[in-house]
Amino acid sequence: MKICVVGTGYVGLVAGTCLAESGNDVICVDIDDEKIEQLRQGRVPIYEPGLEELIKRNVAEGRLAFSTDLGGAVRHALVCFIAVGTPHGEDGAPDLRAVHKVAKDIGSMMDGYRIVVCKSTVPVGTHAQIREILSAETDQPFDVVSNPEFMKEGAAIEDFLKPDRVVIGCSSDKAGEIMRDLYAPFVRGGAPILVMDNASAEVTKYGANALLAAKISFINEMANLCEKVGADVAQVRQGMGLDKRLGMHFLYAGLGYGGSCFPKDVKALIHTAHTSGLDFELMKAVESVNQRQKRKLYEKLEAFYEGDLKGRTFAIWGLAFKPRTDDMREAPAVGLIEDLLRAGCKVRVHDPEAMDVARGIFQDRITYHRHNYDALEGADALLLVTEWNEFRRPDFDRVRRMLKAPVIFDGRNIWEPAEMDKLGFYYFPLGRPSVTQPTGHA
Ligand SMILES: NC(=O)c1ccc[n+]([C@@H]2O[C@H](COP(=O)([O-])OP(=O)(O)OC[C@H]3O[C@@H](n4cnc5c(N)ncnc54)[C@H](O)[C@@H]3O)[C@@H](O)[C@H]2O)c1
Structure with a gap:
């Protein structure tokens, strides 16, 4: 299948490379000339285990290319992934300017049916905005798919090649089938491809990250309690985590969560709840426990x-x-x-x-x-x-x-x-x- 991936950060670069690895013809696009130049020269701008070898192999075999020419990539592709950053703004709401800009540019460059897939983590309702932006730019037919990414930095390739599940939000059977086809090579081990409506797919991503962040803040608060009462959180963790309903993962006391996802996604969920008239008290506590834990x-x-x-x-x-x-x-x-x-x-x-x-x-x-x-x-x-x-x-x-x-x-x-x-x-x-x-x- 012919693919373009816009945004060559952690997600775009890993997704594009893994899609090439499964035999697709992929062009990765970025506005950052320097990054694209580095990639063309075989230098990978981020550290992610195994990524460099995979990029080299797929470039050498002609399935993976890097470009700053979005128009060329959009004309090349049936499926256009948006994988640009969505950093949090002042009020906690994600900054969607890059997503909107890429949607507009894709719309203005389409010369036939395209599936526009939003892989960036975006608040519920963004799919409708993308649809509107595309409609304003083109008369060509298109479908908008919400396909959140669950990879972990440090194990991103493994996660992409062997996901626990693939979430596809869309309202079109045709786009759903093409997306199933695209992901089929990655789920041969039996992982499900969940096709759902766009809004549910968008919310799923925040739900997953918020619960993981909550587990971290929970065990950190338990650690603080253990210190006060003379217990050992490492033993408590084992005693709790072996209960299958709880699980051992994400129950390590530490200095709090960081990275580009949990902090911003927790903030975004609180913001979405607030604008929907809901005070998401639990996630506010998760966030303030995390801030405290970092110190x-x-x-x-x-x-x-x-x-x-x-x-x-x-x-x-x-x-x-x-x-x-x-x-x-x-x-x-x-x-x-x-x-x-x-x-x-x-x-x-x-x-x-x-x-x-x-x-x-x-x-x-x-x-x-x-x-x-x-x-x-x-x-x-x-x-x-x-x-x-x-x-x-x-x-x-x-x-x-x-x-x-x-x-x-x-x-x-x-x-x-x-x-x-x-x-x-x-x-x-x-x-x-x-x-x-x-x-x-x-
Ligand atoms: N990093 C992760 O582990 C992870 C995991 C799951 C989901 N996500 C989500 O995926 C999205 C991307 O995250 P990331 O960590 O890869 O971001 P990143 O900041 O590492 O990369 C974003 C890339 O997009 C490029 N870009 C920005 N505007 C552009 C434009 N108009 N045209 C072309 N390229 C443009 C930037 O130059 C940059 O290279 C975010 O929404 C994030 O929340 C990230």
Whole structure:
């Protein structure tokens, strides 16, 4: 099938590449000339495991191309995906200007029947706006499909190639059949393709992200309770999560959710509810718990050093909002570093993938270290902020030698308090017993 994907961010690039991988003829379009030029030269502007190889293979086999020429891509394609960003505006409502602009441009360039598929996460009712915009631009026949994307950064390719389900919102049998055809190669394992009305598809995406965000805020609040009452959230999590109705996923206490989706989608859902006359109290609480949680490590530092932070140096392991991505949008590390700098601290950081992104945010206000151990040199404490696999079993003797004092604040609970006690570390996890007087006895 001939496809065009407009927007080559995380979603557009992964979707376009995976659609090419299943044999389609795909043109990915972006307004960012530099990005398209990089992609043409085989350089991938984002870090996503496995993406580079897949792009190279499909480009070499002539199924995947990159362009800034939207008109050419629209004339080429039967199915035009819109996968541009929908960042949240001041009032929490997503900014749909890019979606509207692309819809207008597609409408003005269509020369026959097209299926215009909105893959961007958009509030309910956007499909009708897209339809109106297209109608104003063209007399050609078209269908509008709402096809939200559920991929996770860091595992995006796997998620696209083997989705749990595919959601297709449309009101036309013809478009529904073509979309089923397009997705058939990805659901051979038996995952369902759910065809529903456009509004339900749009709401489904927000419902899924909101419930995941709610699980995170719930377990974080449980961790805060555990700290107050002397319980261990890691044990509580197991006891709860093994109940099949609850499940273990998304029940890890941490420094709150970040990234480009959960924060904005929670805000958008609250906004949609509000404009529909509903006060979505639950999601407001999810959001405020998350804001509070992002400051937890800093509060622990203030308590441990009794407010005396000025002039101290801290090493941070992990900057991305989660492992296996270089995305730092709304990452807990950003607010933490800003707080530390404001308090007059020096900050030494390491992240396996997000250092370039961090440089763009902090320039020379912090120091960047290519090796995780180098970041520790002379630091008063290690702060673990993102749970990359390579941090799970470090050489703790080396960690102790490099730090000025054996102090660790663990914002993701990746180490065990009892072990840290034996290793002689002062250790501060979230919702678990801290080690305030390490014995150092094996
Ligand atoms: N990132 C994720 O994990 C994820 C997962 C599911 C859904 N989503 C949703 O998918 C959408 C895209 O997210 P993303 O993370 O890929 O965004 P992104 O910001 O990484 O990429 C958006 C791309 O669109 C391009 N663009 C903007 N306006 C354009 C125009 N007029 N013409 C052509 N290109 C244009 C930008 O240059 C950029 O390359 C959002 O609505 C997001 O909520 C994201």
